[in-house]
Amino acid sequence: MSAHLKPEQINDLLLGIAESEATAHLSACPQCLTEVEAMRQTLASLRTASVNWSDDAAKMVLLPRNLSSRHQWARPAWEFAAAAILLVVTISFSVRRGHNNAAVAKSDAQTQIARDNQLLADIQTEIGETTPLPLQPLQVSTK
């Protein structure tokens, strides 16, 4: 029998990319077969242990529905767009309403000023009379 497998050939066998020559040697050489099988078994044990470990450890990874605050960032863009549109509409409506209120308030003030001016004018007229009406001489009718 030829020499045993080289380290790189054993690596290729473990990686599953060995050439047929190395595979053929393995079937004819118990020593190389033992070495490769021992490594395969060790790697398989690591895999089994890792999978078993991760089945439990993965429970630390929360589902997105439990990540209430962080999940907000994962929402679709259309939700943010809808919220933005709603905000803009609300703000524009409020501003417009504010303008209307201001116009009504302005109209009320002008009416009030006009009334006040009229009242002041009436008072001024009464004050302007030299003799109060009750004290004025009686007018004798000649008819």
Next chain:
Amino acid sequence: MEHTLAMPQLKTCADRMSELDDIDGLVVRYRAQVLRLIAFSLDDPDEAASITQDCFLRAYATRAQYRGQCAVSTWLLQIAFNMVRDHTRTRKFQFWRRVRTRALDVSELAGELASRGSSSESQLLARERVRQLWAVLAELSPRQRSVFVLRFIEEMELTEIVAATGMNLATVKTHLYRALDEVRSRLGNDGKGSAA
């Protein structure tokens, strides 16, 4: 029981793409797989859980970029690999790497074999081999560990690893050869030797 090993064989690209719309289902199906890659690459289970969550959120946020060109699991592992790479470049990681006390508990990991062995002697032997193997892997770079995990724990083909990592095939092989050389030399030529 969560799905952790078998890859779902979806028939069409449309099926694969629509799978990404259900983020809760996505997390349930793949979180163990993604966690394994991140936890073993970083050798830090606590940080790994947080990064795994971020990985799924990123996958969901960028799902429009997925074209069904590869399995969903490969796409997720690609994101996870990139996040590990980004994380290991941060100063925070470099700092905590030096002072941390909480690495992956190898005894806990090896103990996962306890209830599944055929005899107590073989269980002990298998656990000891896992412990030795992990001791060697812990000394590799995060990138080498990532590639090792993808090949020997996730059992991905080399072409899938190329797709997930963005490395070329020669680089992937080089990482794997170096890792295997180290493992075999430390565990002994027959795979039963004693490691430090």
